[in-house]
Amino acid sequence: MATRPRKSASKKADDHRLLAAIKAPAPAKFSKEEELKAYRDMMLIRRFEEKAGQLYGMGAIGGFCHLYIGQEAVVTGIQMTLEDGDQMITAYRDHGHMLAMGMESRGVMAELTGRIDGYSRGKGGSMHMFSRENNFYGGHGIVGAQVSLGTGLAFANNYRDNGKVSVSFCGDGAANQGQVYESFNMAALWKLPAIYVIENNRYAMGTSTKRHAAQLDFSMRGVSFGIPGMQVDGMDVRAVKSAAEYAAKHARKDGPIILEMMTYRYRGHSMSDPAKYRSKDEVQKMRSEQDPIEQVKQRVLGAKMATEEDLKAIDKEIRDIVVDAADFAQKSPEPDASELYTDILL
Helix, strand or coil, X not given: CCCCCCCCHHHHHHHXXXXXXXXXXXXXXXXXXXXXXHHHHHHHHHXXXXXXXXXXXXXXXXXXXXXXXXXXHHHHHXXXXXXXXXXXXXXXXXXXXXXXXXXXXXXXXXXXXXXXXXXXXXXXXXXXXXXXXXXXXXXXXCCCHHHHHHHHHHHHHHHHCCCCCEEEEXXXXXXXXXXXHHHHHHHHHXXXXXXXXXXXXXXXXXXXXXXXXXXXCHHHCCHHHCCCEEEEECCCHHHHHHHHHHHHHHHHHHCCXXXXXXXXXXXXXXXXXXXXXXXXXXXXXXXXXXXXXXXXXXXXXXXXXXXXXXXXXXXXXXXXXXXXXXXXXXXXXXXXXXXXXXXXXX
């Protein structure tokens, strides 16, 4: 009996790649207003995180603290594309995400210092902030767990047929977790309006992707489920915005999509990480050649959209906001002991 010839393994791989790989669109063209907004929003995250690092060193912030310095373009570009009602959920490197969503610096910093005026009334701390009012569903300390929860948000959107999308962020290390693939399977099966953002900052907790990942192209992690993926320059806010626009349109109409953001964190994984697994020259090279804020600054100055003095004024305004947030947080009262019994499901 004649049999149908089998495709070679390489041919099958090519077919999957055609199914899942998407070339990133050209970076968005920003107006003057968009460039300055991106500059301001990323600068707020940068200065806020620097201040958080200082307060941690002074003992004003307890527990763990993971800074977002260097990765500001990712959440800023994505937030620029989201609609009212779209949801965001992330891991423990979450301060920048909250600020990008318009949450108040005072409330975020108060939560970092464990005070009653924080977004979770001082009980969440750095890793577990939450604001349903702002469609921010956490801050999660369990590696990869937020991807399952973000898929649940997408399920709810699909069930309600409300046209909203959920955006779930995770790192390259979390992308190896089993629940992430269970989530991909469910999202693909039901065509859920989900955007999965893998922030590939190259080192997970401290292990290079070359040592912990068999498939270094994280945008291809959804191939077996038929989920398309795209690699994006996560250091260019314009590239992030254009990719996010594509992803949001796709998710609302056709279901899940993966965006791998090629980014880089300047600090260690957490405040307790000296980052000895990479050289200072490597970090300095990224800072000098690909810094997301500096890229915007040079474009703004080159196009004469603003002067050095204008940008210095923005920086001063941001510094004042951050100093005010730090002062407010340290003056805010600590939670009453009775708060131990609130927000508990019996």
